[in-house]
Amino acid sequence: MAVLLVVTVGTRDLFLDGKPISCPRIEGEEILNSFKTYQQRLSYPIIRPVLEYLFQIKNCEVIDRLVLICTDQPESTDEKYRNQDTIAFAYILQRLIAKEWGKKIPDIQIFKISSNPTLLDEMYEFFEMQIPCNKKFQLEDLETCYIETSGGVPAVNTALLFQAIRYFKEKCCPLYVSEKTGNVIPLNIGSQLLEDYKKEIIKKFLEEYEYASISKILEREKTLQSSLYFLAEYARLRLYFDFEGARKAVQYGLQNAKKIGREIFEQAVLDIEKISQKDPLTLLEELYWNLWIKYHCREYVDFLGRLYRLQDALLRTAVEKWLGLDMTYDQATQSYKTFVESLERPEYSVLYEYLKTYEGPNKKPLVLYWVDIPVLTACLQFLAEKRGDENAKSLLELNEKIKPLIQLRHQTILAHGFTGVSEARIREKYPGDLLSEIKTLMNKIWNIKLEENPFDRINSWFDQLLKISGSEI
Template sequence: MTVVLICNVGSRDIQIEGKLTPPDQARQVGEALDALDVSELKMKQIAFPIIQQCIDYVKRENCKIDKLLLIASDQEQGPGAKPESDTIYYARILKKLVAGQHGVGKVKLAHVRNNPADYDEMITFCNRQLPLSLADCVEPLKVYLSVSGGTPAMNFALFLVGIEKYGKNAEPLYVSRNSSRPIRLQAGLKIFRKTLQNSLITCLESYDYESAFQLLKDNDDLFDSRNKQKIMQSLCTYAKERATFNFKAAENCLHSVIELAEGRTKRSLIDLRDVLCSSDCVPLSEAFLVEEVIHNAETKFHKGQYLDFLSRLFRFQEGCLRFLAVSLNVKFDRKDLKYLDKNWVESSPELMAEFDKKRLSYDRVVSRPVLKLVVEYLLAKKGSTEFEGVMKSLHQFEKLTELRNKTIVAHDYVGVDRELLETSFEDNPNNIIPLMRQTFQLIAGKEPRSNCFDEINKVCKELLKND
């Protein structure tokens, strides 16, 4: 691990024979002292008590400092500039005195050319300078941030940007004027944890469970409870498996963490597991699977993955038609409803004629066009208006289905964007998901379940909120 100490050098950080130098004389005094060699400087009894405490602390913790970065003001002439208080010469003197210390490696200077009292300027400086100054450091890094010297703006920027860029590998140190050793600031870890939690929430709300899982995996030492950590990781895995309709794997990944949970979280985990429970004898129902397609389509639409969304919409149409076929007593050859009963089809000359007319085969795996043909034939034969609303809704998706057939998931290479969805749907694309839910309600006679992925996110957010 490469150990780095970053210190702001302030105009009050140097002592000469135990006395402080007035800030407005920093450049003048510093420039004169910089002309001296190390032995002459030592005779002047020059000390940097705040920075030296940080150096000693880091060496005690790690036995070494691979790089010491000193940030000092060296302002260019301009409005508001106070070059007389610049500390660049103090930093140069400190470099001379520290470079020979045992356990201290490279000592580098970073020049602040703009106003060191300007918060925005200093944040911009740190965002640019820290990665640049540490570019030659071999990872992993341990970065100590001394936020005691320099101006308040310099310390604020170093603290904020250091935590943002180096996260849990950053450790802010504060030295008060009368203290004998630095204080580790826990606020840095708290800020990083809050940033991490916000990033997790962003991943969850984007249904990006792979990124959320990796974020949790890479930062497992930043949570008060390892049990919560394991539960959230399992929930992310559960979501990934459920999104791919790998229901058995999704169900299994919650078994081991249910006992780690308690109260409302435990009940939620049990519900998420049990809703997927099935067996070879009692498979998940067609209605359940169609609901899952709606949830899946909703996540794809939300993420702007319109090509994947169209493939889910296609599957939704087919699922609805299969659902209608069962309701209309269509005879299938197998329990999985993948093949029509050949004898049942051939017992109806009119239906056979429809297949010939549309040039479709009834002895292969049932497709969406085949289901559509059979359902429309039976509805026309019955003269029933029972499913008129359903068929009307499904018809509104036809142009979207045709668009899907022109893409790489079907037969061509047409790209898909929101504008093309709007053209094909002839309405605001935001109304597609509500229409899917409405269509399901017409078929199943009940409202579809709330989005399962939103339920997963709700449990995760509760865990984060209580951590």
């Protein structure tokens, strides 16, 4: 595993006779040209402790590459500023370090900054381009990139530090050399910035209910609390209707949680247990919010898939509850034989005769052993016509209005075609506010309120956990 050390060379990085050199460019060039004469009088009080720290404390066998970042502004620059350039210092340090450390630092590269090093915005953009692309910053099988910025220009130091953390992520380890003691101090700024950055990414994903992406971040990085990972898994699996998996996720979360986290997972346990009872109305509510999220996230093909499932669930639940018919699917015969057996009972004789004479799709009789949308629609039509059931009429009206969308669904990759779906196309097929109308209908016929999106509540739990310290989670 390779080690990279990047150092910004400042005016205090090279001493002569134990003192700083007042004019780095002019005096530095003189020293460089007469290197052997000055060699024994030179020292590098900031870089030396870093090298000793890496070899003695961190037990590095080799620093595979040392990059010395220096300034070398053009001749058009004001002499006062150009004379402070550290290009000569970098070449001197290259020779001093190579001679003293030899094979322990086999590759010493010099990286020049030719533009104004005091402009933070320019330096930020400069390193944003250079670090990913310049070969001097690239090492195969990199384990750690150490960044030492104690002596350079503040704008260069800041920009380098931020962009190195951004590019190398957890592999980046900033170091600080204390002027008073000479001790090397590893800085936590990298992990702190990365953690804050990840939190911001998570918040963006929460806006789009992208729990799978959040789960991947938390599983891979391992820097944030495990409670957040289990909460993401719970939300992801619940969104996929994998309620057993969601239950396991909240149980793991509860085992690892403390204080506020425990309260959150206790509520999540209650929520998932209620859903797992598979009460038809509870499942309808869950399916509605799943449909809502797909539309919100502009996943319109999946939205149509959920709508098709909701159509069937609404009709099926209505027929089961209002007519009391058994619609259990029989695996042995791969049919709804219990439905037909129910119809053959005397109390359903009128309905049975109605269904047998009902004209199905393509003017063909209904296949009663297969309880599909046409059969369910016919049952509701019976309630509307023969009993004057207003709820059945409302449901049939919605069912008729969404037919163009269902037909569109059949033409997509979910069914038999390759037709694309856009919001404009959905509005063309259904000009009204479909989600609002479904919500109103479910409230009217079954008193399903649909007042709070349960996934918004999960998002609020994330917000709580992201704001508090690890000991409280």
